[in-house]
Amino acid sequence: MYFLYPAFLFALLSLAIPVVIHLFNFRKYKKVYFSNVQFLKEVQERQASRRNLKERLILAARLLTLLFLILAFARPYIPGAQNANAGKQQVISVFVDNSYSMETLNREGSLLDEAKRRAKEIASAYNINDRFQLLTQDFEGKHQRLLSRDEFNDAVDAVKVSSQSRSLQQVISRQENLLQNQPGAARSVFIISDFQKTEMINQ
Structure with missing residues (x-):
């Protein structure tokens, strides 16, 4: 595969931006008060896997959006005869x-x-x-x-x-x-x- 404007491929470095956002955005904690600590533990265990999946899907969506945008500007093509x-x-x-x-x-x-x-x-x-x-x-x-x-x-x-x-x-x-x-x-x-x-x- 070749690119008509390969200089745009340097923009692939911008893929690091969603990763940075992912690392910091999802580490915000909110204070929630519970009278029963055991109940809090059960809630955390039940939602942990679901939350991780959601975060990974959001990260993948951001990376793919940026990747396809960069490739659109670089205009890849497969040389023919x-x-x-x-x-x-x-x-x-x-x-x-x-x-x-x-x-x-x-x-x-x-x-x-x-x-x-x-x-x-x-x-x-x-x-x-x-x-x-x-x-x-x-x-x-x-x-x-x-x-x-x-x-x-x-x-x-x-x-x-x-x-x-x-x-x-x-x-x-x-x-x-x-x-x-x-x-x-x-x-x-x-x-x-x-x-x-x-x-x-x-x-």
Whole structure:
């Protein structure tokens, strides 16, 4: 079991509060006057076990209430298949189509500008220690190396329109060539093009 906010587990220390209350609250004595001491002894023996059970149930209720409240804030979860790559460094290859068709304008600028924004959004969704490949229609040698997230964002900003035009299969093959050299890492492929959608392939 894992916790989304494990820092809240420090609040488990507060479970000591009901215990302290239990120890002091139930030790308050009241003076009751009896003319017959033997009668007092019989009353005490008859009620002792019942009183102890009541006190323990109250203590258990308080502890469970606090425990469930803390767990609710910590948000426990059991990782499934989609969390199999948790904790493993990921390598992400992002293709940004910079062909002439990406010069088409829309309400937010050119399609190339939109593709750049989406590429940065993809990078921001991953951890800071993950590594990225930026690929464009140019198939430049520098696009074969892995970048940090900041380097990736800078490289995306530098992308310009190109006269080159590659097929989808060429792009995927180029991405796979790099990813095959990263054994043990979780690998993902993104393609952003003027068909105006983003595809992702997990490997």
